[in-house]
Amino acid sequence: MIEERGRVLSVEPGAVWVQTMRSSTCGSCAAKAGCGQGLLQRLGAGGRMGFVRALTERQWQVGDEVLIGVPEDALVRGALWVYLVPLALLFAAALAVQGIGGSEPQVILAALLGLSSGFVLVRWHGQRARHNPQLTPQVLRAASLDGVPLTNL
Known part of the structure; x- marks a missing residue:
């Protein structure tokens, strides 16, 4: 958590x-x-x-x-959705167009369309998962040291 x-x-x-x-945890990083x-933190x-x-x-x-918490697996799954899905669709679209003999501008356009489709898919997934209580922060307890x-x- x-x-x-x-x-x-x-x-x-x-x-x-x-x-x-x-x-940030910059104080404990080597x-x-x-x-x-670290530079942004200092600024x-x-x-x-x-x-x-x-x-x-x-x-x-x-x-x-209070102390609030989010399950670690929810954060990892969210990061995979945000980073991996658009990147995977970018490469899949570019490789598909290149595989059928598309020119370089067509491959670039396909890659951009794949990336855009990935962003749309991530947005759709985010809207769908928005009300999932397992992915929403929870108040764990009162916070005091x-x-x-x-x-x-």
């Missing part, structure tokens, strides 16, 4: 809106000097606020500090 701390901003039936602070993510681009709708059965109050409040928000 991938977990993130946040503060409840709004309450609705069966769910809450949570404000989280996006953070490649700090040569990493673009302040990595510490933006995020707003997440999380499902919950418990009643929360605005301002409560030995009584220390969440101070980075």
Whole structure:
């Protein structure tokens, strides 16, 4: 389970809106000097606020500090959909047109159409999976570290 701390901003039936602070793990990485993510973090681009709708059965109050989570397999499947599907369709379309003897501009056009089709397919899948509770963040529990409040928000 991938977990993130946040503060409840709004309450609705069966769910809450949570404000989280996006953070990176640059402090524990050995490649700090040569990493673009580390540079963005130092420039302040990595510490933006995020707003997440999380499902919950418990009643929360605005301002409560909570821990939200998403199953790791949901994140991996989502990444595969977003990255692999458009790329696979790009190559499949280009290779299909090349296999039937298409010219180079036709192969390029087919590749672009395959990529576009992949993006459309990902969008369709995202809309379909949007209301799946297994893929939606869940409030796991109240967040506090030995009584220390969440101070980075």
